[in-house]
Amino acid sequence: MSPRPRTAVVTGASSGIGAATARRLADAGFHVILAARRVERLDALAKELTAAGGTVTVYPLDVTDRAAVDAFAAALDVHSPIHVLVNNAGGALGTDPVAIADPADWRTMYEVNVIGVLNVTQALLPALTASGDGTVVVLSSTAGLGTYEGGGGYVAAKHGAHAIAETLRLELNGQPVRIIEIAPGMVRTDEFSLNRFHGDAERAAAVYAGVAEPLTADDVADTVSWAVTRPSHVNVDLLVLRPRAQASNTKVHREL
């Protein structure tokens, strides 16, 4: 009898880095639980992964809704232990300077990037610990490690996600759960910049103007998959990845 597959939960799995991570983890043999708000996208991804031989489960979820997250955790407990949680759901809103930024944007970013990670991690920690070999991934950002002009609310929120990862690693020391933080720099996805600029496609595209090869969602997913498949005693505390054209948050080589 072949062993039961290890189970991975990916939040924000409907697009971008989340969907790419789900693909990579399914390919690596995980039973992948796809969680996100947009269920029709999850269904399409589930169909694709199942056709490729993967085992997936779809679960509609808003990570900022604590009651929904608790119900999600209760539903999962019935089935199997959780080995990997990838806290990917997140995003940016706006690039206004601090002096004039909209507090509503900041609140939304804090809710999804910080409280969302807190909600899902708290709810799944018992199942991750019970697995005897759990991994929590926090997809933060280079915005969680340093600031830049116009980054304001996103930088603040991602510093919050970084703080969760650092604190949790200390608090769980001695338990069979490792905490991995992956901090990507410039990644070109269909939605990240578009959402940030409230649907303004021109401004969204300008972010990547002249940049030879921004990272792709799959570049990040590859890194997540690599990190979570290291032997259990190996903890990749923090991994920063950027495109070669980006030397820092504010130094980007553009060929224009």
Ligand code: 8X3
């Ligand atoms: C995305 C990186 O540079 O837009 O997390 O903050 S950046």
